[in-house]
Amino acid sequence: MQNVVISVNNLVKRFGNFIANDHLTFEVYQGEIFGFLGANGAGKTTALRILSGLSSPTSGEVVVAGFNAAREPEQIKRNIGYMSQKFSLYEDLTIRENIMLYGGIYGLKKDQIRKRTSELLRKLRFEGYADRLIGDLPLGVRQKLAFSVALLHEPKIVFLDEPTGGVDPVTRRQFWELIYEASAGGVTLFVTTHYMDEAEYCDRVCIMNEGKIVALDTPARLKETYHAHSVEEVFVKIARPTATHNPLHQMAGSSLTSLPGDSHLKRV
Amino acid sequence: MKRFLGFVKKEFIHIFRDFRTLIILFGIPVVQILLFGFVVSTEIKDAGIAFLDLSKDEISRKVIHKTVSSGFFSYSGELTSFREVDRIMKEGKAKAVVIFEPQFGEKFFREKSAAVSIIADGSEPNTATLITHYLTAIIQNYNQELTGSPAEEIVPVKAEVSMFYNPELKSHFMFVPGVITLILILICALMTSVTITREKEFGTMEVLLVSPLKPIQIILGKVTPYFLLSFINVILILLLSWLVFGLPVKGSVALLLAESMLYILMALSLGILISTVSKTMQQAIFISLVGLLLPTILLSGFIFPIENMHPVYHWVSSILPPRYFITIIKNIMIKGTGLGFVWKETLILAGMTLLFMLFSIRNFKTRLE
Numbered sequence: 355m356q357n358v359v360i361s362v363n364n365l366v367k368r369f370g371n372f373i374a375n376d377h378l379t380f381e382v383y384q385g386e387i388f389g390f391l392g393a394n395g396a397g398k399t400t401a402l403r404i405l406s407g408l409s410s411p412t413s414g415e416v417v418v419a420g421f422n423a424a425r426e427p428e429q430i431k432r433n434i435g436y437m438s439q440k441f442s443l444y445e446d447l448t449i450r451e452n453i454m455l456y457g458g459i460y461g462l463k464k465d466q467i468r469k470r471t472s473e474l475l476r477k478l479r480f481e482g483y484a485d486r487l488i489g490d491l492p493l494g495v496r497q498k499l500a501f502s503v504a505l506l507h508e509p510k511i512v513f514l515d516e517p518t519g520g521v522d523p524v525t526r527r528q529f530w531e532l533i534y535e536a537s538a539g540g541v542t543l544f545v546t547t548h549y550m551d552e553a554e555y556c557d558r559v560c561i562m563n564e565g566k567i568v569a570l571d572t573p574a575r576l577k578e579t580y581h582a583h584s585v586e587e588v589f590v591k592i593a594r595p596t597a598t599h600n601p602l603h604q605m606a607g608s609s610l611t612s613l614p615g616d617s618h619l620k621r622v
Numbered sequence: 623m624k625r626f627l628g629f630v631k632k633e634f635i636h637i638f639r640d641f642r643t644l645i646i647l648f649g650i651p652v653v654q655i656l657l658f659g660f661v662v663s664t665e666i667k668d669a670g671i672a673f674l675d676l677s678k679d680e681i682s683r684k685v686i687h688k689t690v691s692s693g694f695f696s697y698s699g700e701l702t703s704f705r706e707v708d709r710i711m712k713e714g715k716a717k718a719v720v721i722f723e724p725q726f727g728e729k730f731f732r733e734k735s736a737a738v739s740i741i742a743d744g745s746e747p748n749t750a751t752l753i754t755h756y757l758t759a760i761i762q763n764y765n766q767e768l769t770g771s772p773a774e775e776i777v778p779v780k781a782e783v784s785m786f787y788n789p790e791l792k793s794h795f796m797f798v799p800g801v802i803t804l805i806l807i808l809i810c811a812l813m814t815s816v817t818i819t820r821e822k823e824f825g826t827m828e829v830l831l832v833s834p835l836k837p838i839q840i841i842l843g844k845v846t847p848y849f850l851l852s853f854i855n856v857i858l859i860l861l862l863s864w865l866v867f868g869l870p871v872k873g874s875v876a877l878l879l880a881e882s883m884l885y886i887l888m889a890l891s892l893g894i895l896i897s898t899v900s901k902t903m904q905q906a907i908f909i910s911l912v913g914l915l916l917p918t919i920l921l922s923g924f925i926f927p928i929e930n931m932h933p934v935y936h937w938v939s940s941i942l943p944p945r946y947f948i949t950i951i952k953n954i955m956i957k958g959t960g961l962g963f964v965w966k967e968t969l970i971l972a973g974m975t976l977l978f979m980l981f982s983i984r985n986f987k988t989r990l991e
Contacts, residue, residue, distance in 0.1 A: 408831055
């Protein structure tokens with residue numbers, strides 16, 4: 355069948371008595387857009403940190419891009435891209451300097467960096483802006499740039515941690531077009547989000563609640579199973595019962611909104 | 623290595639593109655040196671001084687004459703009783719009163735021991751200390767003139783050691799070591815802790831940690847520019863104090879620079895330590911200012927002499943690294959002593975550096991978990 359690029363088997367992460375990840379088991383295939391959903395505190399971030407080689411699992415087997423997360427986190431880091439919700443380029447550096455910096459950190463050669471810089475700028479139609487400071491650019495543009503920079507060293511997998519937080523609907527749509535394009539090129543995208551409408555655009559969606567995986571399937575089949583019209587409804591049906599006890603979870607729930615104008619976004 | 627250098631280069635860009643950072647790095651040291659040198663004078667001129675002469679003999683008159691004509695004091699009168707001492711000081715007419723015991727001259731010749739009591743206005747501790755030192759020096763000087771021998775037994779007032787090595791009573795000598803100590807803490811600890819927490823706050827730290835850069839490379843990359851710039855700063859301050867105030871380094875310049883490097887390392891590891899415990903830049907600034915800068919100014923012996931402190935502050939002062947560094951550079955710069963005289967302080971400083979480094983590495987790792 356499909357190529358497995360991330361394989362997680364009985365992953366447990368414990369902080370003292372608190373179990374952040376409780377026996378997670380799943381696989382992610384090459385070129386897939388894998389949505390990772392959950393309220394704040396559901397264990398998304400913990401899992402993401404383990405998958406990206408930042409923290410090691412308490413027990414269980416995690417293999418990312420062919421490397422074991424417990425034993426070879428450095429190899430994993432070399433082979434993945436990462437973009438976080440918080441903006442990740444330096445505001446007081448120009449576009450070109452940012453690209454040079456990250457290219458250098460990932461061990462690209464000078465002429466390689468130069469070639470990819472011009473490719474990247476052409477694709478985003480930013481030619482002529484290379485020497486602008488990032489701080490002078492609008493947020494949406496920065497986000498797209500950050501994503502492109504995360505792809506600079508041609509990683510097999512890119513982790514996107516709530517990448518569209520605080521971005522307007524139009525830019526979000528453009529951003530997802532970039533994601534589809536990368537996916538079509540064979541890059542695997544692991545996306546955490548709490549925008550439920552974004553979950554609809556994923557190939558498969560994994561819903562976490564209180565450290566456990568409570569559902570994992572394509573958006574269509576999830577809706578069928580739970581007799582729901584949207585992934586948001588599915589999420590509310592699965593994750594809400596316990597969430598109502600905790601005001602923090604309710605707050606997270608309030609962001610489960612869909613934005614008008616996004617519904618007619620189709621895969622490119 | 624290439625990765626690392628690219629990262630260091632980026633850090634330099636941060637520094638040179640930020641006007642405020644540049645001001646702190648190079649503006650503050652220059653301004654402080656000039657300010658302390660020209661404006662904030664810690665020498666005394668025309669401090670009011672009164673006398674209570676209970677002996678009124680030839681010797682006591684001569685001491686009074688010598689004191690008044692020294693040029694440091696202005697004569698605010700002669701008192702007739704102890705009660706007036708309190709009054710004249712409260713009125714602010716005198717900063718100090720010199721009291722000669724009865725039969726001063728007789729005792730001086732017969733018992734070779736005569737007492738002069740100096741009462742200084744302690745509400746300005748700094749001036750008071752200086753006045754007592756000046757007076758002591760003047761009286762001792764006179765004793766030597768009279769008897770041709772060191773006169774400690776005649777005037778039993780202790781003089782501060784630094785006075786001996788500052789015979790011209792110039793105040794610049796005292797503040798240059800203090801400014802170096804302060805500036806280095808400011809640049810190294812404050813600025814590195816802020817620049818590291820800035821990466822955390824902006825979310826770039828996460829991206830760096832997920833990159834193939836090792837945590838140790840990230841930290842070293844962040845602090846290397848500050849290490850170099852601090853070192854340049856030390857040289858700048860030394861040059862400035864030499865060219866503007868004519869203060870040379872009496873001891874070995876190489877030793878002074880080596881000790882500065884040790885102190886810079888100490889301050890940098892403190893900065894890293896602060897960054898590991900603070901989540902925001904404001905927090906890092908607050909900890910650096912309140913936890914480091916203030917104690918350095920107040921308790922390290924920079925402005926207020928440690929000997930005059932309450933025992934509690936004395937104890938607090940002894941756990942402050944800047945205190946040892948001030949002692950070291952005062953020794954090398956002003957007294958011209960070698961490592962033989964400051965090895966103890968150097969050892970303490972080195973031990974502290976090691977301790978802070980271990981703590982910050984441990985903290986950085988647990989934060990990663």
